[in-house]
Amino acid sequence: MVEAEASGEGNGSSSILSQKRPRCSSISPGDGAKRVGTEDKRLSTTLLDLSILDCPICFEAFTIPIFQCDNGHLTCSSCCPKLSDKCPSCSSPIGRIRCKAMESVLESIFIPCPNAKFGCTKKVSYGKESTHEKECTFSLCSCPVLDCNYTGSYKDLYDHYKFIHLDCYVDIVLNTFSFGNSFRAYMNISDKILLRLDHTRSLLFVVQCFREPYGVYVTVRCIAPSAPEVGEFSYHISYTSVDEHTMIYKSPVVKRIREVSFQTPQENSMLLIPLGCLNGDSLEMDICIKKKTNQE
Template structure:
């Protein structure tokens, strides 16, 4: 038996089951799960990479410098502990090392999304949202295709207009927020921020009385639940002086960034 085979056999023989206090795997400063790199001071106190600069690289327990020496032993512990995805009950079958759990959670596609209509309580996986909408809200949506400019007419008082890319099985929402200064318009995708969903941008054009406004966003945000709060970013603001009545007619193109 060669050395590599002996090592694998020893590793197999040493596999064991143990009960571990999960708090041991969390940063004692921010209480978030550890991710590599993990740093320690000369006295062995630990801190995650995010906390070190916030602490001005001074250990809160002993005031020794922290943020230079890595705790390789703790990093090895993290990499050796595998846990199921928190969305296992929803269908995710992946087991990931504890140190990469937070990264996987950002990429996992098995999160429950909430129907964007206020009077609907449906929750489901994003790829089931379109079929739910078509079956239950037949007059509340429009079909479209990405990368093609289309007309959008939305009643400002209705606040939202749902558009479905049936080919990609994705639900997009054009959302309006009326404020004294004008109307904020933004576009979101009802889906988790998973790579399998895809990445999209959007371009809006509004023309009235010979005046044309355009806005191009580098990102269509993927969200689990529609917010009723006015957006702080990623929006087009149509000033009050350019509004005519209670409806908006715009041109919209949602671009697929990953063909």
């Protein structure tokens, strides 16, 4: 049984929602007349079975629009094309008639954020938990240091790395950068990652390299959720090869991640250093990370 919250004054079936008695305003003696109680527009409810809010075909949470056949069988918009618009229960056409009643129920159900136990107090529409979790500042981020299993919010991760994995104040200074100012990055390709700290926003940035048969890819990521308060950033990398050929790569966005992956990303937004331009197993680059405009 899951506690949920429903907005509005709909008369839901008692088999689905068990409503608590609405609260009424108190009546003080001497008023001369009995005041009519004011119902709370937001009623606390108990949802008996969450599966009624899931598509019976794919078992994923319903999202609007929801479709029904002439006999009332439901399906989500993603499943309709896969079913060739034919109801699997009764073979009636499905995909043209919206189930407005179920859509209204869905819009009225709010559940706690999956990160409520870590401090998030927001309630989100059922089925949109994963969308909110990507932007929730309480979402857990994993420490990128090998063999470290620490997870915490992005700000806690910053403190964890700063005080657990850096040996002294000098290390902290050497591993800190300033937005808009280039810093020299030295790394071994076999190490795969290089970490840098931003103390103004308590953020941890990671420079990653991926060796492939035709060269080495280099990219910059920020270990944080996609929350607006984290901010948006761009970066550019400058690399000079052994034959004094300089390669410059500019990216309009620094991708935010919650866990570092050592698999080569399937994307084109990276610097490619061809094998013939490498100087052994080491990389020496100038990197500049900038805050997007309209940010303090």
